Amino acid sequence: MFYALIIISLVMAVSLTVFSLISGGLPLAEIIKNSQKAFFSADAGVECVLYWDIKHPEFDDSAFENSNSINCLGSVVSLTSVSSDSHFSDSHFDFTLNLDNGTCVDISVFKPSFGPTKTEIKSSGHSPCASGSKNRTERTLKVIY
Secondary structure (H helix, E strand, O other): OHHHHHHHHHHHHHHHHHHHHHHHHHHHHHHHHHHHHHHHHHHHHHHHHHHHHHHOOOOOOOOOOOOOEEEEOOEEEEOOEEEEEOOOOEEEEEEEEEOOOOOEEEEEEEEOOOOOOOOEEEEEEEEOOOOOOOOOEEEEEEEEO
16 A cells, blocks of 8 residues: 555656646747747748839839839738938838738838948837737848848
8 A cells, every 4th residue: 555655646746747847838839939920920021022122123212112002911011101311312111011820020121312222121020919918929130231
């Protein structure tokens, strides 16, 4: 009988340890999944802007100069300049895309008009998109070319 109590105690201790490890790993798995989704959302935003920049090489002094809207990831985005310095004709656009997988991406594009012209893209992916979510993860990519 004494041996039975020891064996039962050992089995219970091992079971509780395994349960503790598994339940502790679940929140970590959720964070990793959200991080991956946020990163790929940010990457999709950068790829969209790069596509439109290459598709419209006639850019002179502003990003998307000849377009009032662009189509990214199945969403039509109306472009309005956030700020434009009329003296230098620099342009700056901000827009948000909501993706089908519950994520979203905030994109900012800045294109200077002269000097060593370098377009700057900042793309911040969020997973989940809801700002009040306690597990919301953000990943940002910045591309300068």
